Amino acid sequence: MNTQVKNINGQVGEGMDFERIRRITGYLVGTLDRFNDAKRAEVEDRVKHGLSKNGTLTH
Amino acid sequence: MKEIRKRNGEVVPFDESKIYNAIYAANKAVKDEPMVSIDFEYLTKKVCAAIPENDCTVERVQDIVESMLIRYDYEKTAKAYILYRAEHAKIREAESDLMNIYNELTYSESKDADLKRENANIDGDTAMGTMLKYGSEGAKYFVDNYVLPKDIAKAHINGDIHIHDKDFYMLTETCCQIDLIKLFENGFCTGHGYLRTPQSIMSYASLACIAIQANQNEMHGGQSVPNFDYAMAPGVAKTFVKEYFDALAQSIALKQGMAYDEALDIAKKISKEVPKPTISNAPAYGQELERWYDEALDHYGVERDALVSGHKNAAKTAYIKTDKATYQAMEALVHNLNTMNSRAGAQVPFSSVNYGTDTSAEGRMVVRNLLLATDAGMGNGETPIFPVQIFKVKEGLNYNSGDPNYDLFKLAIRTSAKRLFPNFSFIDAPFNLPFYKPGDYNTEVAYMGCRTRVMANHHDPSKAVTCGRGNLSFTSINLPRLGIEAHRDLEVFYKKLDEMMELVSRQLLHRFKIQCSKKGKNYPFLMGQGVWIDSDKLGPEDSVAEVLKHGTLSIGFIGLAETLKTLTGKHHGESEQARKLGLEIVTHMREFCDKKSEETGLNFTLLATPAEGLSGRFVRIDKKKYGIIPGVTDREYYTNSFHIPVYYPISAFTKIEIEAPYHALTNAGHISYVELDGDTCKNPQAFEEIIRCMKENGIGYGSVNHPVDRDPVCGYTGVIDDVCPRCGRRAGEPVSIERLNELRKKYPNMPVPCDCNH
Structure with missing residues (x-):
């Protein structure tokens, strides 16, 4: 899907970013570059969910 | 002295006579609501008194005029005034907007232009991507200004509602669940030649891609296969038969020193006498062969022990070769669906496949290999982004140890932990289970990858099925705005909500009427090849109105969390009270949809809108209108449907528990996510525990996000x-x-x- 990497004078990958695949609205997107500004902000805000069982509501 | 800020930002002294003239002009436009000068003066005075001292905008003044006319019961004049405003807004736009848009599309790179990244799977930098945008923006403009009733256009433009896929308003429907079994039965035509019933798993898989691609070009949403394992299984069976007799011939040829071609002829004759070896009947088939041999008069020159040992070899070899061919077919399918073009090359088709419930050896082979191919990734190991894969979880079939497909459930979890797919859907959810009939894939709920779901059928309850149906169109409500404007008064909130749902229903019916004006020939594949339910009875000149009634008209919403913030100060992750109110609001919305279905005989359903482009649009407008409200308009997006806000720390299990009841209410579709960090995700027990928790809480469709x-x-x-x-x-x-x-x-x-x- 992505660009072929090139060997230029014995060096590979100059200027190439990492690909970061994320799910938005149910489907995956190959790289964050294509996200619109709002969704990009949303992805950046996402926090991980822990697996503790006593995650009761805070009041 | 009051001042007014004009649209171009210029601040000018407030001029009372302008108000007088505007009301006067609006009143003159209506016939039977006479007003005299004293009325105009009185209203002008009221408006002036209501205008704030500082920083008042033209829009705000116009809002005040509108509300005064309504308050003093000049209903018709108010309506004329609203039309006048909309008309002028339209003219202002006509002068600049469309050409500005074309300008931006032409001269900006997509990294700098949000407009070109509205949909993340369209590459806005390519020629065809830009061409598609020219078409799309032009169409939206046309629909806004020349098609939509003025108040509806206004509601969309000002951000009360969002009409999704508005560029396709005059053209087609959203999505469809394609029954490949039916389509393959007699072969099909994509418009440039007839494709016969496929004869191997390889051709089954390629034709599946072609069908998805063909249908995608006739609809504006995604395409889904609801029964992928059932649909591919006959291809596996055909490949097995071919491989079996091929191997039998090889074996006989070797054993009896015969030419392979000669042995193959014999094998073919035997296949007519003793038909259909399958993966699962191999031992029984061997016995049948022996029985045939002992009873037959002509053995076509085969010796008994050559046949017996040939069978053993053939059964084993055919299995291995079929398994390999199936893997290659699934690998090719994944590659095809990530590379083949749709829509003038601007996109790949938005494809989804549902599977996991077919317990036949062939269906299981398909799913296992699809998962393995997904796990392996694309040519350089990249994660495939299509098809969206949905594993259908069902007790008794794949959920518990001892269930025939439990191994596939485990493999699905392992694959999802690495590749983000499959997602998981739950047939046992209380709102999905009543439709389920064991062994009938048409009654198993299937999801369009992003979230869309069809199942119940108000139009024709005898056809409460998955295949051949989909969403016709959907429109979402800006729920947080209703919350802001209610000023914590629930009665006001519900009143506004009902008005808004009424407006959206009217709009959906307006669009439906346009959709109904189409004929069979407008959809050479969807209708012409009988993909849509009951369309096989339609001719090219027949109206599609009747068959479209099986589809759904969906009212969506985003930002429940922000709405609850406006109404209670807390969202449903934060307080029990908000949690209760959230359910009340969404139940109210669902009841509205059910009532609309009753009234119209159509399928009005409630959608948990995920909102890609929309998530930013509503809040951008609201930020301008209401300023920054903490917890409401202070971010760049409104929260997806009924989700707990993504930034809010909460345990996975609590999140699932809180979101699950909304799945039962949002019958047009829904999805819940849990976000895991990379390490937790590598722990299959933890992953499975989350999926089980979703199932036990009555989630309909869910998935686990983790960084890949x-x-x-x-x-x-x-x-x-x-x-x-x-x-x-x-x-x-x-x-x-x-x-x-x-x-x-x-x-x-x-x-x-x-x-x-x-």
């Missing part, structure tokens, strides 16, 4: 923070070819760089 990063240089896939754990480079940095060659000894599948030293 990849370094295109060394091919490492996993979590990459700043430095790639495999080759040690940072983003943008190069690595020496020597280092990569060294690494390749350990990781032979690393991408091979092209040599550019010429």
